[in-house]
Amino acid sequence: MTIQQEVESILAALGVPAAATTKGELTVRTPITGEVIAQIPTITAEAAQKAIAQAHAAYLEWRNVPAPRRGELIRILGEELRANIEPLGRLVTIETGKLLSEGHGEVQEMIDICTFAAGLSRQLAGLTVPSERSKHRMMETWHPLGVVGVISAFNFPVAVWSWNAALALVCGDAVVWKPSEKTPLTALATQAIFERAAKKFGNIPVGLATLLIGDAKVGEQLVDSPLIPLVSATGSTAMGRAVAPKLAARFAKAILELGGNNAAIVAPTADLDLTLRAIAFSAMGTAGQRCTTLRRLIVHESVYDKLVPQLKKVYGSVVVGDPGAQGTLVGPLIDERSFNAMQKSLEEARSAGATITGGERVFTANPGTANPEAFYVRPALVEISSQAEVVKRETFAPILYVLKYTGFTDALALHNDVPQGLSSSIFTMNLREAELFLSATGSDCGIANVNIGTSGAEIGGAFGGEKETGGGRESGSDAWKQYMRRATNTINYGTDLPLAQGVSFDIS
Numbered sequence: 001m002t003i004q005q006e007v008e009s010i011l012a013a014l015g016v017p018a019a020a021t022t023k024g025e026l027t028v029r030t031p032i033t034g035e036v037i038a039q040i041p042t043i044t045a046e047a048a049q050k051a052i053a054q055a056h057a058a059y060l061e062w063r064n065v066p067a068p069r070r071g072e073l074i075r076i077l078g079e080e081l082r083a084n085i086e087p088l089g090r091l092v093t094i095e096t097g098k099l100l101s102e103g104h105g106e107v108q109e110m111i112d113i114c115t116f117a118a119g120l121s122r123q124l125a126g127l128t129v130p131s132e133r134s135k136h137r138m139m140e141t142w143h144p145l146g147v148v149g150v151i152s153a154f155n156f157p158v159a160v161w162s163w164n165a166a167l168a169l170v171c172g173d174a175v176v177w178k179p180s181e182k183t184p185l186t187a188l189a190t191q192a193i194f195e196r197a198a199k200k201f202g203n204i205p206v207g208l209a210t211l212l213i214g215d216a217k218v219g220e221q222l223v224d225s226p227l228i229p230l231v232s233a234t235g236s237t238a239m240g241r242a243v244a245p246k247l248a249a250r251f252a253k254a255i256l257e258l259g260g261n262n263a264a265i266v267a268p269t270a271d272l273d274l275t276l277r278a279i280a281f282s283a284m285g286t287a288g289q290r291c292t293t294l295r296r297l298i299v300h301e302s303v304y305d306k307l308v309p310q311l312k313k314v315y316g317s318v319v320v321g322d323p324g325a326q327g328t329l330v331g332p333l334i335d336e337r338s339f340n341a342m343q344k345s346l347e348e349a350r351s352a353g354a355t356i357t358g359g360e361r362v363f364t365a366n367p368g369t370a371n372p373e374a375f376y377v378r379p380a381l382v383e384i385s386s387q388a389e390v391v392k393r394e395t396f397a398p399i400l401y402v403l404k405y406t407g408f409t410d411a412l413a414l415h416n417d418v419p420q421g422l423s424s425s426i427f428t429m430n431l432r433e434a435e436l437f438l439s440a441t442g443s444d445c446g447i448a449n450v451n452i453g454t455s456g457a458e459i460g461g462a463f464g465g466e467k468e469t470g471g472g473r474e475s476g477s478d479a480w481k482q483y484m485r486r487a488t489n490t491i492n493y494g495t496d497l498p499l500a501q502g503v504s505f506d507i508s
């Protein structure tokens, strides 16, 4: 079966009509072979405005449905996803080039957040706060917010929607989704799965979860719409820079999940065997195309000569090729633009005096790689003596910069001396170093780990980062609060009217 035929059969199994993917101006390619796998129509500006208005009307109805009942919709969605983990996971692999286990892992993440959100639907609780006034009660109530706009990136084409949508829908909001223009097929499939869940649930307002396929202009419509009080935008820092001021200008809320430049410190006492395995997955997994990919390795001078040669061996031998084939650990880059950006950064590093292992284009036995539109690379290990400008920038490709340190304070300073602040790790058996790394004066990132890599977060924690990563938090913990508005209520059940702070205002 050709990839094209496989895509057609997966889409049919998932309930996406063939007419939705065979005619249209958006060309979809699989990075596995570079061949065209679909032509998809995009939404017009007028139709997008209508869809946003319809989502707003849906929110006005949905907010009246009790939260635990809203949770039932998400529980059913989780069941539908569970039943379709195979085909949807494979489609993620075909559309993004991730390994098959990562494609399935992405759908598992969607299932997990549905489980989390269904439970959460009975726990959207506010505090009761002691009042300073006699016979008064003070409490917080959480109310639905409105329409949530979700803009997502190509590298987690469906999980990011679910992180937002599962929470937003149990919180009583409606959702309008603008996926990456590079991954509309998995979005269409997810929407079909949602619609099946909605049918089983019965009687949900039309437009409660809407998909708008188009380019950045459609994203801009979400950002500019007064009917959308919250936009959750995942993508590059450049995208965040365009979006953030517009949202701020109309006092809308923003959850920004932007670029990372994640580092790990390898201390003298590190368990080097475990460290090597953790680095391999974090730096080369998903072909370096995760926001949490390990991009900088800061190694103590006493273990450098032991660890780095071992790493070079792994980098030289890791299997690069078809992400669906057994044994492959590194699949393709998403497209030529990404390949060119990688080569440009490697050139810049070379000019800054770096020694580079790997980084070249790979043509494997995989039939697809004969196609000039498929871009496979050997991951690059770049030894560099200082944190040059190129090291401080996120290049969304498998490049790992390796730096050497002597004192722990210097390692921490290097670690934090980049504009981004997403994920970080330390490998050490020294309790003091580990605790310092996690303390207020340690890592400045939203995610800080000990003895595990920078990538592969669980849905139970709040996910996101500081500085140019945007400051947003999604997924677990109390991230749900962003999808609701909080009201503070004070109730007087007495006959007097005491004023707060002892203020007197006697009109008798």
Ligand code: NAD
Binding pocket: 151, 152, 153, 154, 155, 156, 178, 179, 180, 181, 214, 215, 216, 217, 218, 219, 220, 223, 234, 235, 236, 237, 238, 239, 242, 243, 256, 257, 258, 259, 260, 290, 291, 292, 394, 396, 422, 464, 465, 469
């Ligand atoms: P991208 O910025 O090119 O596109 C992301 C999305 O934003 C797309 O849907 C795109 O159409 C839209 N968009 C672009 N400009 C816009 C604008 N001005 N207004 C509204 N929408 C706009 O990113 P990409 O190449 O798809 O993804 C890779 C980037 O995403 C990397 O930088 C990566 O680190 C980041 N990322 C971050 C996280 C996180 O959680 N922090 C997760 C995944 C990816």
